[in-house]
Amino acid sequence: MQREQVAVVTGASKGIGKAIAVALAKEGYLVIVNYNGSEEAATKTVDEIIANGGKAKAYQCNVSQYDACQAFIEEVVNTYGGIDVLVNNAGITRDGLIARMSEEAFDQVIATNLKGAFHCIRFAVKTMMKQRSGRIISISSVSGVLGNAGQANYSASKAGIIGLTKSVAREVAKRHITVNAIAPGFIKTDMTNQLSDAVKENVTQSIPLGEFGTPEDIANAVVFLASEQASYITGQVLCVDGGMAM
Ligand code: NAP
Numbered sequence: 001m002q003r004e005q006v007a008v009v010t011g012a013s014k015g016i017g018k019a020i021a022v023a024l025a026k027e028g029y030l031v032i033v034n035y036n037g038s039e040e041a042a043t044k045t046v047d048e049i050i051a052n053g054g055k056a057k058a059y060q061c062n063v064s065q066y067d068a069c070q071a072f073i074e075e076v077v078n079t080y081g082g083i084d085v086l087v088n089n090a091g092i093t094r095d096g097l098i099a100r101m102s103e104e105a106f107d108q109v110i111a112t113n114l115k116g117a118f119h120c121i122r123f124a125v126k127t128m129m130k131q132r133s134g135r136i137i138s139i140s141s142v143s144g145v146l147g148n149a150g151q152a153n154y155s156a157s158k159a160g161i162i163g164l165t166k167s168v169a170r171e172v173a174k175r176h177i178t179v180n181a182i183a184p185g186f187i188k189t190d191m192t193n194q195l196s197d198a199v200k201e202n203v204t205q206s207i208p209l210g211e212f213g214t215p216e217d218i219a220n221a222v223v224f225l226a227s228e229q230a231s232y233i234t235g236q237v238l239c240v241d242g243g244m245a246m
Helices: 015-026 039-051 066-080 103-131 142-146 152-175 197-205 215-226
Strands: 006-009 030-035 055-060 085-088 134-139 177-184 237-240
Touching: 006 015, 006 066, 015 030, 015 039, 015 055, 015 085, 015 215, 030 039, 030 066, 039 055, 055 066, 066 103, 085 103, 103 134, 103 152, 103 177, 134 152, 134 215, 142 152, 142 177, 142 237, 152 177, 177 215, 215 237
Parallel strands: 006 030, 006 085, 030 055, 085 134, 134 177, 177 237
Antiparallel strands: none
16 A cells, blocks of 8 residues: 655744645645654644544654754654655754854754754655655755844754755665755744834845745745655755745
């Protein structure tokens, strides 16, 4: 019997990750909704997917921890028989100017955003190599492509995602696994809600399409990169940013 198609989405309790989980469930994937602290929100994501006829399961795992990711990914593989799509979406910001940035703020952002993606890829790629198929999609950022004042830690983590993506893409291409990154611009979520109205206004001026994007704009790009139509695309960074990085 053919097993269920499985998609793991990290940081899927809210925001962009939630929209990705909902969209992949609509495509027929059994979606593993990963979260760190927001159990209630993750359960809500799962309930919404199930109410719409989809399949999903919530799993707690702090992606910044190597051993926890190993246990998480191995449990998914043992339970469902494989992983077809891995979306590295979990991310945090600890913004500040470089001259005042604490070592902790730098380390926390790298540990979650960059090492978190490394940890999940490190273990998921083993099952994908055995399958001789798979899709790895990591969420970078326009800040990783262009840099952004006040985000040295975050930009470094997101630029790191791009290097990680291109190197892994080269390593696993022969096994029919594609590895790509999406670089969102400014998207309406809790992360950007923290910005002051003045900053939001300033940012909006720099977006050629003239407005913030939605989590669904990113989810649409993930669905495409996960699809059969994208099977000849690997090692790429798809900017979904209203034209910011052109
Ligand atoms: P968000 O609303 O703050 O959601 C972040 C998600 O990441 C939450 O589900 C959170 O889960 C999870 N998370 C955080 N730390 C985690 C950890 N250690 N382990 C597992 N999960 C963890 O953020 P968002 O705006 O949707 O951003 C999603 C991704 O897109 C991030 O990688 C972000 O950098 C990137 N991005 C966002 C924008 C934007 O404009 N919003 C632009 C470019 C890139 P818990 O609440 O359970 O901790």
